[in-house]
Amino acid sequence: MNMQTLNPSRTGGDAMPEGRGASRLLSRLFATRPKAVTLIAAVVLALIVAIALFAPWLANHDPLALSPANRLKGMSESYWLGTDAYGRDLYSRILYGAQVSLIVGVGVAILSVAIGLPLGLLAGYFRAIDAILMRIMDGLMAIPGILLAIAIVSLTSANLWTVMLAIMVPEIPQVVRLVRSRVLSAREEPFVEAAVLMGTPTLKLMIRHLMPSTIAPLIVQGTYICASAILTEAILSFLGAGIGTEIPSWGNIMSEGRIYFQIKPSLIFWAGLLLSACILSINLLGDSARDALDPKMKRRNA
Amino acid sequence: MSTATVTSGRDSAKAAAEKVLEVEGLVVETGGKRPAPILRGVSFSISPGETLCLVGESGSGKSVTSLATMGLLPRGALVARGGRILLDGENLLEATPSRLKALRANRMAMIFQEPMTALNPVLSVGRQLDEVLETHTRLSSRERKAKVLDAFSQVHLPEIERIYSSFPHQLSGGQRQRIMIAMALVLEPRLLIADEPTTALDVTTQKQILSLIKELQQKHGTAVLFITHDMGVVVDIADRVCVMNKGEVVESGEVAQVLGAPREAYTQTLLDAVPSLTPRAPRIEASQKTVLEVQALEKVFEGGRGLMRWLGKSSEGTRAVDDVSFRLKRGRTLGIVGESGSGKSTLARCVMRLETPSGGAIRVDGKEISELSRSMLKPHRKRIQMIFQDPNRSLNPRRTIGDSLVEGPMNYGTPRKQAWARGRELLELVGLPADAIDRYPHQFSGGQRQRIAIARALMMEPEVIVADEAVSALDVSVQAQVLGLIDEIQQRLGIAVLFITHDLRVAAQICDEVLVMQRGKLVEYGPAAEVLANPQAEYTRALMEAAPGRHWDFAARAPLQPIAG
DSSP: OHHHHSOGGGTTSSSOOHHHHHHHHHHHHTSSOOOHHHHHHHHHHHHHHHHHHTHHHHOSSOTTOOOGGGTTOOSOSSSTTOBOTTOOBHHHHHHHHHHHHHHHHHHHHHHHHHHHHHHHHHHHHOHHHHHHHHHHHHHHHHSOHHHHHHHHHHHSOOSHHHHHHHHHHHHHHHHHHHHHHHHHHHTTSHHHHHHHHTTOOHHHHIIIIITHHHHHHHHHHHHHHHHHHHHHHHHHHHTTOSSOTTSOOHHHHHHHHGGGTTTOTHHHHHHHHHHHHHHHHHHHHHHHHHHHHOHHHHHHHO | OOOOOSSOSOSGGGGSOOOSEEEEEEEEEEOSSSOOEEEEEEEEEEOTTOEEEEEOOTTSSHHHHHHHHHTOOOTTTEEEEEEEEEETTEEGGGSOHHHHHHHHHHTEEEEOSOHHHHSOTTSOHHHHHHHHHHHHOOOOHHHHHHHHHHHHHHTTOSSHHHHHTOOGGGSOHHHHHHHHHHHHHTTOOSEEEEESTTTTSOHHHHHHHHHHHHHHHHHHTOEEEEEESOHHHHHHHOSEEEEEETTEEEEEEEHHHHHHSOOSHHHHHHHHHSOOSSOOOOOOOOOOOEEEEEEEEEEEEOSSOTHHHHTTOOOOOEEEEEEEEEEEETTOEEEEEOOTTSSHHHHHHHHTTSSOOSEEEEEETTEEOTTOOHHHHHHHHTTEEEEOSOTTTSSOTTSOHHHHHHHHHHHTTOOHHHHHHHHHHHHHHTTOOGGGGGSOGGGSOHHHHHHHHHHHHHHTOOSEEEEESTTTTSOHHHHHHHHHHHHHHHHHHOOEEEEEESOHHHHHHHOSEEEEEETTEEEEEEEHHHHHHSOOSHHHHHHHHHSTTTTEETTTTEEOOOOOO
16 A cells, blocks of 8 residues: 555666656746747747758758859849858858757756756855865956957867867856855755754755755856857857858858948858847747746746 | 633724625636636625734635735736625725726735835835825825824834835844835725735744834724635734635634634634644653753854855854753653744754764764764664755655655665555645655645645654654645644654744644744753743743743633733
8 A cells, every 4th residue: 555655667766856856846837828929939949949950951052062053142033032252152151050059058058057056056066165266266257258268269179169168168157156045045945954853964954955946047147048058159159269261150141241341241140040049049038938937027027 | 601801992993883895695606717706795894993904824814805905916827707895885896907906006005925026126115105105195295204203103113214215125024024014005905915024033022023013003093804714813903804715705704703602613623723822731741752852052154154264254154052951751742942043943953963063972773973074974874864944945845755755765775665665654644644655745735745744754763853844834724634634643653853833832832842942042941841832931931921822722722811920
């Protein structure tokens, strides 16, 4: 009888109630009917994700294939959005550019949370670590993000990983500070003190009682990091400090198109439009997530 | 029954029969698509110079009534759907927002529970009162200042010139509430609404504020609508009482009649739940074994850390606990009583080793724990467990009751299955169904959560339970049940209880011994019957004097017979 109520997957005891926690978060996200703007943003983002995923099938040219004979062509049957200064198909390049942007955005968001969350937990819980770690974080925050990224990329080779690392480093302190502030207030909660009194080991205490309250704000922060990483990647590419110029990314496309902007504005226009739409929709989704997860904001909007 | 003289001499003002406030069949519902009723036809009236107390437990709708009267119902969330609120014959539910605004200043005023949040922190309090006068009167600035100072002296503030230019954070809680009262009454309103104005204050301050409200009311003939959950306060201040429950007025009448001969069963249970100030009969000491001993305990919070100290601005620090000693035997209850800032909670936290004491000894079962490190402490944690004040925050909202219950025993190596079975047993012991084990904390009421917290403490099979204001956040009827439960568990399991409370009534009903603290120091320590019935220290006497409703015996429904001498 008693055993029936014991969920067999949790008999280990140490396992975090991941499934339940996640489903509670999801149910909070979808508790109310989403607003129209949220739906539009979701649709736009879904389209961009689809473009990135299906780029090999959607593209009708090799994005890297040079064709000196067809330089700076206008829109045509063969080149839907025309060609760039090297005769490469703009339409195909923009499709592949979505891949780079999304990989950088999502990758940086996940990695910076994965690194920042444990650091924030440590800083929030241990005073001694807090004093040292937060001074390091203050130091990192004092460096202008783009400059740091340019420095890292120029010191190493310019590939996707170094670009992601360069964008991620200035984002980590934000995550650490957010997690730390949550932990500082959560550790004062009586249920946390009760767990201390029941002899719960520190690691378990952090994972079981302190971490869950940081998840909701981290989801929101993660969307903002994602959007800003996509933007920073485009800026770095535009400045020529991003991934190799031959790789199609929206920033590279715009950077190369800049020279011919007066002759052929569409070289910049389409990439810029997709970049803006992508960042705007991610930010809007982040705002909706914050409204849904933060009860205080909900009351203000009501 | 002797419904004799509780309130004599207050009747004169009531002769002027004209009502200041009449509420008739007030219905308030929640907004939105599925309205739920909050008030179901509430009616009462107040004459000039009269005090009407709205009494009820949380959720009874007493605060919503006051907000509806002030026109301050949260827009969209709560809507008045029916009835009338007449202030001097004018229906407030039909008044325009601008008319309500004018009325709120001139004809009715409100004071709140927490004066700090009602005052603007960046303006001096004198300036804030001045602003009220500037907006609503045509007085010159010199006349205004004179009037503000006069208002301050009427609420008996000391050094009124200094107070005039003080900011809210520089004043004590009682002084802030005096400022609020001065602000509310400066335009001489006809109606004063006081929503739990003394709940956040210490008993001695509460007594002063209550007598101040009464004094000003008699001077100005103000009608007072006083909202409280505390029956003791009702005895001290009310002329008439409205008992509310679930959005309805259950019973109303003269205070002597409602408290002396209540007609409704609900009122009777409410009165029966009020703990008596007379200490309970002493219990026989079942065991001579000392389970907790505290010797000359000290806790100093260092002032001015880091840079400030380096700059030489360090202070002596605050001695939150100063040379306190006591001894707790198996199966006994020691109450630690004191006002806010007396160090009673710090003492409890030191005993639990949530704080590290600065000096002295704590012996649990004879083992000194005051200087053990965290890992060394672990074997001893088991013996001493804690119940917290706020039942809404003492359980992890993301874990089931069962997970919370078994966490402790599993940390000490009990197999999960065995701990789970024990959890079910204990849930039944504290009066909850065994299937509660699979539910989440938010599915339980405050009283039930406190029962769960007790069960969680018992899971560790402790010898001592420290209860820090464990019933203060609960309604009086729930409080009585939880106190009964603690008592029963103590009888059955022989656990010693260290009970921290500010409420002398609760202390009188549950404690064998009482330790009175003031500013970190031990003032008086002895058997409850002696300390509370015949206090020796002046401070203890002042505390007993200030306990609201001390002259009324709620269970006997009659004034307390004064003890000879």
